Amino acid sequence: MNENLSVVYEDLKKFIAEHPGIALAANGVSVPRDVRPEFYRYFNAMRATFIKEYFSSEAEKAFAIGDAYTNISKLVQQDMNLEAIEISGNLSEFLQDPLLSLAGALFGPLFGLLQGKITEAAFVLEAQKTVKAFFNQLFCEGYNRWGTISLLHLLGPNYLWSGTPRDLDSDPHTYTEFYPGFEDDVPELRQECRLSFAYISKASFVMPDVLVQTKRLNAYVSLKSHWYDVRWKAKVLNENLEWLDLHQLAGKFGWQRPNMTIHLARESADELKLLSDYYQMARPDMLLEFMETDDWYYSQHVKHIILKHQMFNPRLGSYVISRVDVPSEAFAPPEEVPAAQLQPLTDSTITPVTEESQQEARIATATDETRNPVAAPISSPQKAHPMDLAHLPNNIHVINAGYDTNALEPVVKALNQWLALREQQANQELSSGESLTT
Numbered sequence: 001m002n003e004n005l006s007v008v009y010e011d012l013k014k015f016i017a018e019h020p021g022i023a024l025a026a027n028g029v030s031v032p033r034d035v036r037p038e039f040y041r042y043f044n045a046m047r048a049t050f051i052k053e054y055f056s057s058e059a060e061k062a063f064a065i066g067d068a069y070t071n072i073s074k075l076v077q078q079d080m081n082l083e084a085i086e087i088s089g090n091l092s093e094f095l096q097d098p099l100l101s102l103a104g105a106l107f108g109p110l111f112g113l114l115q116g117k118i119t120e121a122a123f124v125l126e127a128q129k130t131v132k133a134f135f136n137q138l139f140c141e142g143y144n145r146w147g148t149i150s151l152l153h154l155l156g157p158n159y160l161w162s163g164t165p166r167d168l169d170s171d172p173h174t175y176t177e178f179y180p181g182f183e184d185d186v187p188e189l190r191q192e193c194r195l196s197f198a199y200i201s202k203a204s205f206v207m208p209d210v211l212v213q214t215k216r217l218n219a220y221v222s223l224k225s226h227w228y229d230v231r232w233k234a235k236v237l238n239e240n241l242e243w244l245d246l247h248q249l250a251g252k253f254g255w256q257r258p259n260m261t262i263h264l265a266r267e268s269a270d271e272l273k274l275l276s277d278y279y280q281m282a283r284p285d286m287l288l289e290f291m292e293t294d295d296w297y298y299s300q301h302v303k304h305i306i307l308k309h310q311m312f313n314p315r316l317g318s319y320v321i322s323r324v325d326v327p328s329e330a331f332a333p334p335e336e337v338p339a340a341q342l343q344p345l346t347d348s349t350i351t352p353v354t355e356e357s358q359q360e361a362r363i364a365t366a367t368d369e370t371r372n373p374v375a376a377p378i379s380s381p382q383k384a385h386p387m388d389l390a391h392l393p394n395n396i397h398v399i400n401a402g403y404d405t406n407a408l409e410p411v412v413k414a415l416n417q418w419l420a421l422r423e424q425q426a427n428q429e430l431s432s433g434e435s436l437t438t
Helices: 003-017 036-054 056-079 089-096 098-104 107-114 120-155 172-177 246-253 301-312 355-364 405-437
Strands: 023-025 028-030 084-086 157-162 194-196 210-214 219-224 243-245 260-265 280-282 286-291 318-322 396-400
Touching: 003 036, 036 056, 036 098, 036 107, 036 120, 056 084, 056 089, 056 098, 056 120, 089 098, 089 120, 098 120, 107 120, 120 210, 120 219, 120 260, 120 286, 120 405, 219 405, 243 246, 246 301, 260 405, 286 301, 286 405, 301 318, 301 396, 318 405, 396 405
Parallel strands: 084 194, 286 318, 318 396
Antiparallel strands: 023 028, 157 210, 210 219, 219 260, 243 280, 260 286
16 A cells, blocks of 8 residues: 555544444444444545545546536437436446546455455555456446437437337346247337436347437438347348348357447338347448547557458448547557568458357357457557557548547548438439339
8 A cells, every 4th residue: 555545544444443343354344323424434535545546547537538428418418308318327427426436446345455354465456456447347338428429419310219129137027038039029119308328238139229310411320339149039120221140240250249330221210220139230331439548559459440340341431439649650560560470350360250159159248348349358458469550441440539529520421421322322223213114
């Protein structure tokens, strides 16, 4: 422990010693009601000091993303006349009060120290590891939510729909229907006045997080960021969408999940209510990758961006939304890696997944984080990894967005141009057909 943390720790131990009614045994904790408020005042002071001493940089980032999310969500809620925008309790607390949120992760480690289960040195290490993992998860999720809400603002939506798939982890009526490939109808959509981001790990179908009719594009737009394990087969697939064989793709690329997909439709919202069942996934019009870490462009994240881009083959390419400004030198091959060792990502460099391991991989990835949907967690960044930004395909674009909503404008413009092109082609085909009949 550093000096400041040691001081508040000594105050906490002194208070406990002066109140023998406080029992902190290895097998349980008991704090009398009359001293409980004062006990937790010392307890919380130590947690707050720990965060300030060891995670000041992370707290600063959390305050920045909290301000950015609050500002844009208020604007979108007003624009769309929504009653509320609902996110998870953990993320909401993280965005509103980062210090309190991060300190909450220290509850278990600090009691472990007071109970004598771990040493002071072990407490510092365990607490740092716990808080870091907690921060990384919520910071990633927060930047993704900021991006989603920012896109909504730029799209200028008129109406909002939602659909609720069967949650196979919490629904008690699905135990007899849990087997993969059970066939059923996709739930109907309903028009909403609240935007709610559901948190599911296993469900019947994948349905959009956000499905809107947008006046700017004169189209229906689906945004989906939290992809989860899906188990059932849809009775009917929309013929207007192109469907990808997930099991065939998994045999080549492994089980991957996109960070965010965008799908477009002209005729109705119902065209986009199903994004994936157990066997097939609607080919996305665009993939988005929200990268919130400081050095993502020197890490294996670039490899996964390319991998998922190749796997899902989005019509309009992929856009990487970066919180930090990516320096120009990041687009050049690292000098410390000899040119002879640079190995582009090809079919031969992708390890096939056997049929026996596919089901295990799906289960293993069910609770992975939103941004990195692979079974094995990414370790520390590799500064000289051959998969740097110099090897990005031409249709993977990097946007230095920070928290500037308007920086996402190229995404909306690309969608608009694509829809205009499709409409022009359709009009030409119609005119050609009319000419043939006259």
